[in-house]
Amino acid sequence: MKSTLKHLKHLEVAQTPPMGWNSWDCYGASVREEEVRAHADFMAENLKEYGWEYVVVDIQWSEPQASSTWYNAFFSLQMDEFSRLIPAENRFPSAANGVGFKALGDYIHSLGLKFGIHIMRGIPRQAVHQNTKIKGTDKRARDIALNNICPWNSDMYGVNVDLPEGQLYYDSLIELYASWGVDFIKVDDIANSYLYGGAHRKEIAAIQKAIQKVGRPMVLSLSPGPAQLTDGAYLQDHANMWRLTDDFWDHWDALYTMFDRCAEWAPYLRPGNWPDCDMLPLGHIGIRAHDGGGGDNWTRFTKDEQYTLMSLWTIFQSPLMYGGTLPDIDAFTLSLFTNKEVLTMYQTLTQRRQYYRDENWVVWHATSEEKEYVAIFNVSENEQAIPESLVSDLVPQGDFVYDLWHQQAILLSEQKLAPHGALLISL
Amino acid sequence: MKSTLKHLKHLEVAQTPPMGWNSWDCYGASVREEEVRAHADFMAENLKEYGWEYVVVDIQWSEPQASSTWYNAFFSLQMDEFSRLIPAENRFPSAANGVGFKALGDYIHSLGLKFGIHIMRGIPRQAVHQNTKIKGTDKRARDIALNNICPWNSDMYGVNVDLPEGQLYYDSLIELYASWGVDFIKVDDIANSYLYGGAHRKEIAAIQKAIQKVGRPMVLSLSPGPAQLTDGAYLQDHANMWRLTDDFWDHWDALYTMFDRCAEWAPYLRPGNWPDCDMLPLGHIGIRAHDGGGGDNWTRFTKDEQYTLMSLWTIFQSPLMYGGTLPDIDAFTLSLFTNKEVLTMYQTLTQRRQYYRDENWVVWHATSEEKEYVAIFNVSENEQAIPESLVSDLVPQGDFVYDLWHQQAILLSEQKLAPHGALLISL
């Protein structure tokens, strides 16, 4: 008898939620090879043992003149003869001579880590207007392009995957990435488009199909959000991660909104499917990035908000992709990523849901095979004791619970939470 | 260690999807006691062995003058001293002398079946405008009512369950129903309100809370649809069934729409949570009901459409609530409800999802612990052979599959499906 997993091979690739580092929050569209290597080095030495493993080069690595978050509209990109974008050699010197990302991938693998890249949905517009070749067919770029675009970046047109040659183009991309040793692909302009209403479903399926064809395990991560619940079942069946909101930055409003999104998306989690709360804009960010707060700075989240963020991301089991710099990371930020109690919870949960919600409090409840966890969030603007009704609902009177962040036994009835603060406990 | 199920007790009550009969499609708001008993008798004798068990009295059993689907706006309802609706004695003679539905419930239980009733969300408007009593408090109907209404029925106002006395009112209702031996409650005007946008969440929680308090296992079924996906996680945590569409009747358009709803809602199924495709308007319907086709008639679905309906409902694991008459049921309709192969699949699945979809074909795939099932639907207007690409994707060339409806081995490559027809197979 055949198993249903024949059709859901992609779930095998991320049995626990992916953890890693992504270049966007620090460098926008402009990260350079030496920066990527420096972050990989730090991760290998300090974070690998905790489960952190992906090093992801974000958007526009084929744009030679990219210098910040801001895209240069209609500029030329580095491209091979088959209409495929390749790394800009001035930014990624090891890519010269047709090597592409192979050398960088090899280096990251040599550290025991995994290599990820960002791509935009579609085929370069410059390929279409120059009508360049597609690998494996006489058809050309113009023949497979669709007149649809990304609203915020001018690089690509959509691909008509109803045509065999459209699928062939995506096959040729994934084949190239596999040859580079890519383990993780973040595809942008695909999980939600406000221009076209929802996910670009057909191209998602085509990309996953190409991944299955090439045979290399690759995590498929879809951006940007907000993904729509009406696409949820489809995303489960064709991807590993998808974004729940637009880009997440270090504002309380953005964090506050995430509570609703997590509550709604909780039914969609299963091994291999990890709805994505987006990168962690913590530590030192904004080196050459202008979104969010803008400018080179340290996260604007308070420490209480950072505990809240990390408690929500981990009890919900969002992927964890750090966005700040690693080489100069501070002790507090590092402590958020290296708490073994929290990470054990994070990697072993089997169920999780929002248990309670009112204007002041949000409570999540989750279970692993062995333990029961609760996260209590004070979403109000005031310091508050946890309401007695909540306490008595959660634990028998007088029972101690275990505070995961501070690794000590506490009495819930004695806790006050700071504004925007959180308590993450096991019962 | 405590289990999360402490908080999800309600899931225990419907470990497999509920199956039964409901009076609406035949009798609208006007069913009478002798009709209910006749249907229970038939079910006990002919369907109980196949898993059919609930006998549900639908809307307005407290309205003495109800004679069809059409509500008499602003008419008086039979009510007890505590603002609770009770059965109209002229329609339910055994309810006389304050017995309520106790006698009818006892009778149904004596047949080895279970008893269900319909209620509207809220408190009777007549109670509010007469300002009658609430059990267990000095507050009165006016004090706990909210100025919100059902758009299509003029009986009730909403209840303010932020007040302890609002919860008390729902407690007093469920206490009464428990005393009648009610096993299944279909609450209407609550799963979705186009007037107020989405589910009436607080009242859903209050009703479930009252059920947990009273301790009697009762299935909580919420109407009408379309329930919204944004409410999905909340509904999972507070109810057993919720409707995916507005009332379902015997038109292809309504059946066709259900494919999308099932695909979207599949991630929400688990033991105790059964998103509801609504009653089965099959066999002899419309005795005193005017919706759908209107009038006393046999279902307008073709036999092919009926196979399609039953295949989709069972592979998706919707609750099955027959809407037609039982005493005069015909052999074909009966065969749809008594196919052991189909019902075994229905009651043992552990996963199910839409596997493929285009303009002509819909394919579902599901697995139990032991078997793998596929449903293939021809949603076009023409007879069609199953496309070779689909066949080869599903079974090794030359392999036989097993046709559940016709209980025989077949070759997929040789099958032609009628317009709106279906094939339900195990691999």
Added chain:
Amino acid sequence: MKSTLKHLKHLEVAQTPPMGWNSWDCYGASVREEEVRAHADFMAENLKEYGWEYVVVDIQWSEPQASSTWYNAFFSLQMDEFSRLIPAENRFPSAANGVGFKALGDYIHSLGLKFGIHIMRGIPRQAVHQNTKIKGTDKRARDIALNNICPWNSDMYGVNVDLPEGQLYYDSLIELYASWGVDFIKVDDIANSYLYGGAHRKEIAAIQKAIQKVGRPMVLSLSPGPAQLTDGAYLQDHANMWRLTDDFWDHWDALYTMFDRCAEWAPYLRPGNWPDCDMLPLGHIGIRAHDGGGGDNWTRFTKDEQYTLMSLWTIFQSPLMYGGTLPDIDAFTLSLFTNKEVLTMYQTLTQRRQYYRDENWVVWHATSEEKEYVAIFNVSENEQAIPESLVSDLVPQGDFVYDLWHQQAILLSEQKLAPHGALLISL
């Protein structure tokens, strides 16, 4: 030859935009007869000569226990034998013995002013649940009521004006009001309903039809907003005023939003049709009203914002209904209502439109038969000089213009406008 005006008789009643006083901003639902008389006295002595003439008693004058803005849900109202609400005698002593508002109306007329009342769309729910009589027919309240409601007030049900008896009910209302000498009717819950999507068109037409039947000139004013542009042509043909937004209070955000609404609604103005920016929450407000800022206070608008408000309302030709107290009005507020240059513009314009708009500036342009006017608004948060490009577009270099508020000649190129400030000029 017949004139089209046969069909548009209602336009004759308000050839210039109505001006007056309304009790809501001061007294909410609770105004008392002596307060109304005191405001009428002041108006007759101090404002009548400037064109102010309507004295309007706002909502719930039939509710004996009303004491503030907050409605007592489901409370009893004073009603006559024909299901028509009549003034609460404890609040309006002169209404005793079946006199209704006749005595108050006579008093207001004796001062040379006009009398207005507020009503809710529909028929009292208490009439429907008691099934009381309708004048001129054997049908009763239950027979003509519709199961639709106002979302924020629990007094009424809609009326089925497709039935002759539904029209008859509205006829009986207007007949009663005409007998009281009512000159202005503000109908609420009718211009827009977010519950039912747009205007209650049929009841608007029924009320206007009743007004035409009774023959007394009455201004028909519809609330609440936001009226929708898709209803605009219909509102033009059946009413004199309709609200452009929800209740307007003394916040900049509300005033800022009004610029867009006025720009969009400008094409709908003509003699008899005056899209309504709502009451002026200026001076002393909130005596027993809780909306807006809440509490007994003076307007929170700065003086600059008050000039902006009055400039926009007058160049757009919104009705002017003062919401503050009159007996203790201060000199500045009074000056806003008694500027003859501004009021001459207001009452003589034949065209008006938004001429320019960017993030910092809004400019309106209007013409009367004799003059050309411009209003310049600084909608930014900073003091700013008027951009040179705007100045040169409006006047030949070196030309003086006339500042209406300060009644002096000025050079535009020398003007700086305060944040949220305005300049109203003739060219």
Added chain:
Amino acid sequence: MKSTLKHLKHLEVAQTPPMGWNSWDCYGASVREEEVRAHADFMAENLKEYGWEYVVVDIQWSEPQASSTWYNAFFSLQMDEFSRLIPAENRFPSAANGVGFKALGDYIHSLGLKFGIHIMRGIPRQAVHQNTKIKGTDKRARDIALNNICPWNSDMYGVNVDLPEGQLYYDSLIELYASWGVDFIKVDDIANSYLYGGAHRKEIAAIQKAIQKVGRPMVLSLSPGPAQLTDGAYLQDHANMWRLTDDFWDHWDALYTMFDRCAEWAPYLRPGNWPDCDMLPLGHIGIRAHDGGGGDNWTRFTKDEQYTLMSLWTIFQSPLMYGGTLPDIDAFTLSLFTNKEVLTMYQTLTQRRQYYRDENWVVWHATSEEKEYVAIFNVSENEQAIPESLVSDLVPQGDFVYDLWHQQAILLSEQKLAPHGALLISL
């Protein structure tokens, strides 16, 4: 004193609604010079005396390979050195040697007619990706382009008119068209974009500004619809015509929908502003066009529907742009365009509005300085006599009215209207 018309110069250009012929309904994107000339010849001889005057060359006259309605995505267009599209010489031989449309324009003018062209909003994508020159500046196409597109045609990008060089590009276009003698410009992808929500307001203003600069009177017509009412006031102030719906074809559904659109847009008409119901798909259409019914055929409208269409278009005062062929026009179609009574009404109305509407009937009422007109439409599927209540509301009993289409006196009370039929009368 300055007049407001200083700012509304564009209203002077179309004091009555424009009338003419447009190539789209017959030839799609592929009309050829000899076809345009043949239609101009016929118009000059047979229709000019009735007020028909514009000859409009519709979309893609710069695309050499255009052969039907279907666009060749991403194909090369004929363009001058300043990024401006020019006529494809293989289709418009007189355009050779840089003459552009000057020769064709001269010919049309020589017949006493006016010349119109269609353009797409924006700058050619090929110009942007080749980064070609802009007249009068060192900036190039890439510098002024915006990453926004038309959803259904791949020719252009938007222009950033916040930059002076963006305005300069539109100035250079209009200057070129003025040099060709263009009298009418239909700009497409501008009146409504479902991708970007509403009108592209800034580019509308930039085009009108360019027209005012160049000084030649040109009608500005904006497509496609549905224009949105929220843009209505803005469109009035910057254009002469704008489309009320998506492309109009010869289906009853499309005609039926137009009643609502006309009712809503009636307040926006004034001399110079003519909301546009789109071309008349009458007579012989679809020669090389595939939309609508598709294929070379005669209009699918019944004669009754054609009277309805023409009665609605003329009493509403929509522009009249014939879409069928002229050289082989039939007598009936020609009669619709040459009825002097109807056209006199059409060109002299000062007011018009929907007077009555129910499920079966729509009635419009309009007045000129001298006469009163009524159009009565039977929008049901059955032949019906005009309801007595309507008749008595419109004319004193026994009075004759004048039937404009059939030019005879009739008694309304004796008229039966065919399904989808109309009666156009003066009182």
